[in-house]
Amino acid sequence: MATEIARVRVPARSARGELRAVKVVWKREMIRFSRDRLRILTSLMQPFLFLFVLGTGLSRLASAGTHGVNLRTFVYPGVLCMAVMFTAMFSAASLVWDREFGFLREMMVAPVRRSSLVLGKCLGGATVAAFQGVIVLCLAGLVGVPYAPGLILEVLGLSLLLAFAITAFGVMVAARITQMQSFMALMQMAIMPMYFLSGALFPVSGLPQWLEILNRIDPLTYAVDPMRRVVFSHLNISAAARHALDPGVTWWSWHVPGLVEAGVVSLLGLVMLTVAIVEFGRAE
Amino acid sequence: MSHPATTTSSTTPTRTAASPAVLVDGLVKRYDEVEAVRGIDFEVASGEIFGFLGPNGAGKSTTINMLCTLVRPSGGSARVADHDVVTERDDVRRNIGLVFQDSTLDGYLSAEQNLRLHAELYGVPRELVRERMRQVTEMVGLWERRDSLVNTFSGGMKRRLEIARGLLHSPRVLFLDEPTVGLDPQTRSSIWRYIRELKAREDITIFLTTHYMDEAEYCERIAIMDQGRIIVLDTPEALKEKVGKDRVQIQTDDDQAAIAALRERFAIEATVAEGVVTFGVPSGEQFVPRLFDEWDPGHPPIRSVSVARPSLDDVFMSYTGTTIRDAEATSTDRMRNVARIMGR
Numbered sequence: 001m002a003t004e005i006a007r008v009r010v011p012a013r014s015a016r017g018e019l020r021a022v023k024v025v026w027k028r029e030m031i032r033f034s035r036d037r038l039r040i041l042t043s044l045m046q047p048f049l050f051l052f053v054l055g056t057g058l059s060r061l062a063s064a065g066t067h068g069v070n071l072r073t074f075v076y077p078g079v080l081c082m083a084v085m086f087t088a089m090f091s092a093a094s095l096v097w098d099r100e101f102g103f104l105r106e107m108m109v110a111p112v113r114r115s116s117l118v119l120g121k122c123l124g125g126a127t128v129a130a131f132q133g134v135i136v137l138c139l140a141g142l143v144g145v146p147y148a149p150g151l152i153l154e155v156l157g158l159s160l161l162l163a164f165a166i167t168a169f170g171v172m173v174a175a176r177i178t179q180m181q182s183f184m185a186l187m188q189m190a191i192m193p194m195y196f197l198s199g200a201l202f203p204v205s206g207l208p209q210w211l212e213i214l215n216r217i218d219p220l221t222y223a224v225d226p227m228r229r230v231v232f233s234h235l236n237i238s239a240a241a242r243h244a245l246d247p248g249v250t251w252w253s254w255h256v257p258g259l260v261e262a263g264v265v266s267l268l269g270l271v272m273l274t275v276a277i278v279e280f281g282r283a284e
Numbered sequence: 285m286s287h288p289a290t291t292t293s294s295t296t297p298t299r300t301a302a303s304p305a306v307l308v309d310g311l312v313k314r315y316d317e318v319e320a321v322r323g324i325d326f327e328v329a330s331g332e333i334f335g336f337l338g339p340n341g342a343g344k345s346t347t348i349n350m351l352c353t354l355v356r357p358s359g360g361s362a363r364v365a366d367h368d369v370v371t372e373r374d375d376v377r378r379n380i381g382l383v384f385q386d387s388t389l390d391g392y393l394s395a396e397q398n399l400r401l402h403a404e405l406y407g408v409p410r411e412l413v414r415e416r417m418r419q420v421t422e423m424v425g426l427w428e429r430r431d432s433l434v435n436t437f438s439g440g441m442k443r444r445l446e447i448a449r450g451l452l453h454s455p456r457v458l459f460l461d462e463p464t465v466g467l468d469p470q471t472r473s474s475i476w477r478y479i480r481e482l483k484a485r486e487d488i489t490i491f492l493t494t495h496y497m498d499e500a501e502y503c504e505r506i507a508i509m510d511q512g513r514i515i516v517l518d519t520p521e522a523l524k525e526k527v528g529k530d531r532v533q534i535q536t537d538d539d540q541a542a543i544a545a546l547r548e549r550f551a552i553e554a555t556v557a558e559g560v561v562t563f564g565v566p567s568g569e570q571f572v573p574r575l576f577d578e579w580d581p582g583h584p585p586i587r588s589v590s591v592a593r594p595s596l597d598d599v600f601m602s603y604t605g606t607t608i609r610d611a612e613a614t615s616t617d618r619m620r621n622v623a624r625i626m627g628r
Contacts, residue, residue: 008408008416008454010378017407024404032392102388109354110405111377 013111021112025120026127029091033128039090040135047083047136050075051143067241072143074245077228078200080136080155081162081220085195087132088163089187091125092170096183099174115277118171122273125167126160133159146234154230161262162223165269166191172272175279194220205247216251219268222261225249229258303366305330305457305489306351310360313346320346322512323360328491328505330456333483335503336493337596339608343512344493345385348461351491352382365456378406381450381458385465387442391435395426395445398434399452406453420448423485424478440471447478451486458482460492464499476502495608497596508600515603523599530568531592531601533560534575538584545583550575557607564598 011017033039055072062071098104107117137155140147170187177183197211198220207215215221225248232246249256306328313321321343328334336344349355351364353373362369365379389398396417403413421427424444434442443463450458460479464472476499479490492503500506500520507517516523536542542561546552554563565571568591579586592598600608 008412008452010453011407011409012378013374014407020404020407024401028390028393028397028401031397032390035392098390101391102384102386103390104388105354105384106388106390106402107405109352109377109382110402111374111407112405 010111013113018113018116021110021116022120022123025107025117026124029094029121029124029128032094033131040132043083043087043090043132044135046086047079047139050079050082051139055143065244067238067244069235069237069241069245070144073145073235075201076140076143076145077231078198078224080133080159080231081198081200081224081227082195083136084129084133084159084163085166085191085220087129088125088166089170089191091128091163092121092167092174093180093183093187095121095171095174096178096180099178100180114281118273118277118280121171122164122167122276125170126164129163129167130156130159133163144235145231148234151230151234155227158223158227158230158262161265161269162227165219165223165265165272168269168272168276172276172279175276194218197221198224199249200224203245203247204249216249219265221249222256222264225256226258226261303330304328304363305332305365306334306491307363308347308351308360309362311347311350311357311362312359313343313350313355314358319512321350324509324512324514326507326514326517328457328489330489331483331487333479333490333502333504334492335500335506336491336509337495337497337500337506337600338493338509339495342509344495344509345461347509348459348491348493352380352459353377378453379456381453381455383443383446383450383458383460383463385462387446389434389442389446389449392433394431394433395421395437396430398445399430399449402449402452408453416452416454420451421445423451423481424448440467440474443467443471443475444478447475451482451488454486455488457489457491460490462493462495464494464496472499497600497608500596506596508603510600510604516599520596523596524594527564527594527598527602529564529566529594529598530571531562531564531594531598532568532571532575533557533562533590533592535560535587535589536584537587541584542586545580549578549580555605557601557610562601564602568592 051072055070055075059066059071066074095104098107108114110117133155134152137152140151145151169190173186173190174183177186197214197218199215200220204212204215204221204225228246229248232242237245249261304327306326308324308326311321311324312319324343324347336347338344346355350357351362351369353369353376356370364376367375367379369376390401393401399417399421400413403417408416417430418427421430424447426441426445426448429437429441434445437445447458447460447463450460463479464475467475479492480502482488483490494500503520505517505519506523508515508523518526534542539556539561543554543556546554546561546563552563552565554561556562572589572591575589576586597607600606
């Protein structure tokens with residue numbers, strides 16, 4: 001068989017090559033997510049339960065304190081964050097599977113930087129999770145939140161940011177934890193307290209001091225609060241209701257602006273990304 | 285089955301000037317107190333099919349991992365495709381293809397998507413990807429199945445796809461770590477067919493490890509490894525010639541008495557291997573009638589006799605004093621140690 005062989009010359013390392021690696025790792029996440037329709041459906045389950053079962057049930061108790069605002073509307077930004085968080089967590093978990101099924105090795109021996117692989121993974125997780133946020137955004141109309149283009153864009157941006165930080169956190173953990181059970185247990189142990197402390201399900205003003213301190217330490221607070229601000233800025237509600245339900249995070253009575261909050265989340269995300277890159281770079 | 289010619293023949297005339305594909309000098313790997321590779325030296329010529337033979341736990345995979353830049357050597361040096369495995373890691377990686385013992389495919393992607401992903405990671409020029417992909421998948425007979433999810437593939441198909449993927453970026457050296465382990469005999473032989481075809485078609489060096497003696501015979505040269513050292517390195521023919529003897533195995537009720545009788549009457553040193561009395565004689569068929577003629581009624585009765593031409597098994601035995609299967613049994617403890625340390 002005297003066929004002409006297409007001889008390939010693998011080019012030397014270049015920025016373009018690294019970019020291709022980031023892109024292909026990202027693309028793989030997209031392909032896998034689009035294949036996994038069941039996952040898209042099941043990940044809607046939790047937000048749905050929180051919004052329509054818990055939200056409806058508790059609204060009968062809480063109506064006195066919400067100044068006429070439906071409790072479902074109040075918890076909506078928190079539920080949005082939850083959907084994004086859990087999706088991001090599962091994206092990072094897939095790295096543990098990749099190791100288990102050997103695919104991680106295929107990536108680790110490629111002539112590209114580990115940082116490109118980690119970055120691609122985090123961006124992929126962020127995109128998938130932000131997409132999940134968009135799906136939850138479709139439910140907005142059912143809880144009295146308008147479909148305003150500005151709102152959608154801002155929510156999308158914040159979802160991307162939050163998802164990126166959570167994926168980076170997960171990837172950082174996955175660099176060390178090689179067993180799925182341990183990884184999931186550890187993530188639950190970290191994510192659940194963070195979620196409950198973040199004020200996703202309650203307003204962050206007038207809390208007992210211990211809870212206020214924990215709330216302000218919790219990084220997730222700085223993702224949930226801007227998300228709520230964005231949603232509430234598009235609601236037509238009384239000033240009293242706004243004051244009670246969307247008080248905003250304060251640092252020693254300084255009202256922290258949304259941009260600073262987003263900055264805190266970005267910074268943490270970048271720090272964790274750096275740690276993840278260092279950890280994976282070290283692994284043989 | 286015809287064996288490939290030795291490396292000194294003229295089957296590879298264009299490669300006389302080429303530098304060695306693999307050059308290893310005093311390579312050592314220690315995991316805490318366990319020394320998995322204890323200082324090995326060898327050279328693989330460009331275009332050669334080179335085999336690493338030895339029981340599980342002999343240090344073959346550790347060596348291959350060092351050559352592939354996945355494991356950092358504790359001592360010594362190695363060059364692959366003219367690049368140092370420690371200081372020029374990326375250059376080595378660009379020039380090698382890898383097929384591991386365990387699958388490293390993404391089962392949730394199609395065969396084509398797996399290959400395209402590989403092409404992107406290795407920076408294969410886009411305009412060449414499709415043509416090259418077609419060539420490598422046609423070689424392993426998977427072109428028609430390129431759109432199927434890898435999870436629907438059998439073990440043999442997955443291994444074939446991995447070989448195709450390892451070749452996608454035209455590596456100078458293809459490393460195959462136990463490429464046929466866990467496959468049925470038919471698939472094993474087809475994998476060997478691809479390897480030989482490949483060597484005929486492409487300018488490539490093939491470096492593989494195996495613990496199947498019969499497969500090692502397909503290699504042009506073999507290094508036998510045991511307990512972290514290379515015991516001997518030569519062509520399969522030369523190795524067998526050195527042994528020179530046929531292997532006779534007899535089954536008796538009292539092995540020790542039989543060994544003593546052999547020593548006393550025939551001046552033959554026999555050992556117990558794989559549970560039977562084993563020894564070598566220059567001409568087995570002629571020895572067996574003599575054995576029965578001169579076997580005293582007082583000696584333990586012989587239940588069965590088998591005679592075999594020298595094989596690599598005998599080569600292994602003559603150098604290590606044990607068969608590869610027995611060596612695997614005893615090296616299990618060593619392997620557990622290494623696995624325990626590596627599996628942190």
